[in-house]
Amino acid sequence: MAGEQYASGQRFTLEHRLTPDYFVTRLREDVLEGLADPPRSLPPKWFYDARGSELFEEITRLPEYYLTRAEQEILDARAPQIALDTAAGTLVEIGAGSSRKTRTLLDALTQAGTLERYAPLDVSTSALVEAGEALCRDYPALHVTATVTDFETELVLPHSDGPRLIAFLGSTIGNFTPVRRRDFFTALRAAMTDQDTFLLGADLVKDADVLWRAYNDSRGVTAAFNKNVLHVLNRELDADFDVDAFDHNAVWNAGQDRIEMWLRSRLTQTIKVRALDLTLEFGDGEEMLTEISTKFRREDLVAELARAGFRVREWWTDSARRFALLLAAPDGR
Template identity: 85%
Template sequence: MAEPPRSLPPKWFYDARGSELFEEITRLPEYYLTRAEHEILDRRATRIAQNTAAGTLVEFGAGSSRKTRTLLDALTEAGTLELYAPLDVSRSALEEAGQALCRDYPALHVAATVTDFESELVLPHGEGPRLVAFLGSTIGNFTPARRRDFFAALRAVMAEKDTFLLGADLVKDPDVLRRAYNDGRGVTAAFNKNVLHVLNRELDADFDVDAFEHDAVWNAQQERIEMWLRSRRAQTVRLQSLDLTLEFGDGEEMLTEISTKFRRESLIAELNLAGFEVREWWTDSARRFALLLAAPDGR
């Protein structure tokens, strides 16, 4: 963050307010990703349950676990699931989701963990094969190098009969993508600017939130959406906890999130390189979003 061009890791988004705003984003008409992924899960969850026979469902970036209930229902119906282990950086989201799941699935053991799985990837132990889910196209927030490291680290801790369920948003009309991250109600803008509230609280900073504006652009060369915060004026920001002073010029931008969009061949190639065999590839009816099921390739 100190040297221009400045950037922030997306994990700073997800305090309690950030999690609420993201849940609101998933219901926006412009934001198709959640609906597309739900469509695939509704159609394929039974097959996923049959193909994995998972006794444990581990979910990275679980958040509210709302989208996961289709999987939980299918695995429960199949009679294999004993443990649901959600992992997330947001304690409040995990606590709220955990209470609801314990109420709605009284026979299911729920073991939530507050963790930054990007820095330390450890899979919870559980009964039977583990199904590791990483939904919502959060993988798109990773740079190519971070994706490579993440896939390799995950493969290293997976057992022979474990499986990996990955959600990935696909390359499409840039206008559709831009609208998904620049919604008419300004919810995404509020979500983006909320990161400054988090920095003010967690790092004893003095960002003037109203002195920044949201922008989301399509980077055609890298096939990704980039979210930026642009300074409305020249300003000085102090982060007391880091003993750091930042100078922003009028119009200077700070990158807050990338959201890579994928093509089938290149994503499968990345997983193959890390030691995964992609066994299933499904899309929604409009072919906007993909859900794939992979397994260790036996190396």
């Protein structure tokens, strides 16, 4: 239940802030709001059941998908400077998942002698427990205070007496609409103190062909990842989507600087969502939007952060200038 505490040893605790029916309730709401009538859409969070998470890990290793490697290149080069610049005693990670990339920051902060605590936030209890216990084994002095929460509805930063480094890695910020980004940045700034800093990962606008291939890989892994959301709906809401009756379609929307992932119906079909007593009529070629992935220009992202009360102190890219990590502080610091 919400607020439930879990402890493993003396250095790892986990707090549940989500009710047992949270996910099924949100899924029902999102399906009714997004699929009942055209234009149809679903939030990308529903990709990530166990199978979807496995597929995404496979995507990160594909030759066409440069994002993960580019961000890791920056972290490897800049983590010592980040540690010295922030002097963070607590590393907070939003949407932590497996915490794989986080170890680069943990190593640097440990070497700098400031790190006391790692505070990951994620919707997945299993991911937090697995990562938290492994980190406690590998970092004997580290305290891990994990929180099971949906940061899109409740952004909770754990209290700290010293500076916190809040990390939002990957390209998740690109999944947000402009309004959602504004609200997220504003809420984050309100939760931060003047001694905290914010580390943000963002994919950059680049050649359209490079972007297209990153979301249309030759092995079809991204297509399977996209279609996996239909398996989730079938299992969780007793729907009868024929997964093979939909095609993956990822396109570059140059007008909005974003990749859009769609599922396109291959024929006229009727789908029943029995748990909602809902009938969906799809026309031949009709699409549902399953993800947006905005790509950023430096001046635009810096301006968005400034409007929310942040000043960008550092902007780093990988050697090919494909991806950016930026370090921001509350304006006036």
